[in-house]
Amino acid sequence: MARHDVPGDRPAEQPPDAGQDRRELIRLAAVELFARHGYRGTTVRAIAERAGVDPALVMYHYGSKENVFSTVIRETMRAEELLPELPRLLDEVADTDSADDPAADGTCPGGPGSRLLRGFLTRWEDAATRPSLLVVFRSAMEHPEASQLFREVAGGELLLPLARRIPAPDPELRAALVASLLVGLVTGRYVVPIEPLAGMELDTVVGLYGPYADDMLLGRLGGSPPPGRPGG
Amino acid sequence: MARHDVPGDRPAEQPPDAGQDRRELIRLAAVELFARHGYRGTTVRAIAERAGVDPALVMYHYGSKENVFSTVIRETMRAEELLPELPRLLDEVADTDSADDPAADGTCPGGPGSRLLRGFLTRWEDAATRPSLLVVFRSAMEHPEASQLFREVAGGELLLPLARRIPAPDPELRAALVASLLVGLVTGRYVVPIEPLAGMELDTVVGLYGPYADDMLLGRLGGSPPPGRPGG
DNA sequence: ACTTCTGTTCAACGGATGTTGAGGATCCAG
């Protein structure tokens, strides 16, 4: 019997070149195809063909199509993989002492929001990483498991730790705001590219969106007149 | 032969109660299912069953599954349907004379961006309209035709007219910025709901996002966000 | 009454899909 196990026990006792290379080949093919055509648009046979392998081997290694998908999603959605510089960014967010008016100082060219933005976008710019991210992103709109996993990781492992460090009122709200800003940006730049957003330089994008991200994290929410919600 | 015509010639000469009610019933069932399960996740048989009709009748009226989908998409993506108050909003955008510093006047509780936001969100809040919007939104990430149509309508009929009226530099860029803001907001509130964004009152959302939308439309890009210093 | 047209159903087709069971190849232990 092969190991179709989702759990994290990786014995890694057998020689790494024996069999596991084909399994990895299948996974990579699956990432590519899931990213392009979504869950239902990708067939087990297509994955096998792209990996140069018999369809039955996919079942042998993963047990089911659903399990291939699960594996790909979970692999991608590990926070360390998704945003390796997260701990450093968290510290930067917490280090910002001018909580109420971060821009009045005039000395910060890019606040923590800008740096968070740049971190994510850098991952997306990498042609090797983008397919994996696209899998999660696209299928979060199609596949229930992907949707839930997306919520769990995005919320629990990224936004919540971020929110806890924000030295400003309503941290969860601020985290959600930045998240939605990022989702919109990524969608318009990589998923359904619209110009001129898709063609701009990374630095230009960060320069444009950064101030909004910074303000969402540390600024005074609600703009000029506080509509109904007393911030603090 | 039935009329599987996509083109806009609507003779509407035959009695409206003859046969056309079943056709409409099928379309409504399709909207609901496409919204929930996407294009590939929805089968002709499922549409037929939900409409209480034989699968062959779907083919008779629409010719193909692809055509059912096209019809649904095009029906939803008509600008008048999508945002009926667009002309009024365009005038409001153009009427803002304080191009450089819209917030300094202190008399506008919500700028044109806020009103644009409110217009879209109001459509999304309507439980009867939301499925249609979800169809377009979800399948723009899955189906090539939906993606292209989304780009055409969103870009050509909404953003471009909007951009032309903006009394500020880089109008296309500003339109794209607002679009991405809206996409992120809608995604986090309706498509993959995340808290506290999904549970907030409409007014609260407009109060939070409005200033950013206003600044994207009329503010000084790349500089300080709305509550910051006046850009002089 | 006879035909014609439209709306509708029924039963079926060919093809694609996820999955499986039997078995081949290779290697290592007894």
Add this chain to the structure above:
DNA sequence: CTGGATCCTCAACATCCGTTGAACAGAAGT
């Protein structure tokens, strides 16, 4: 040499898919 274990292929399975052709009911025109 035997026997199990691991990796892998082949051929097939049952099911579901979109689509089609034949046929039927009813209204309308002749």
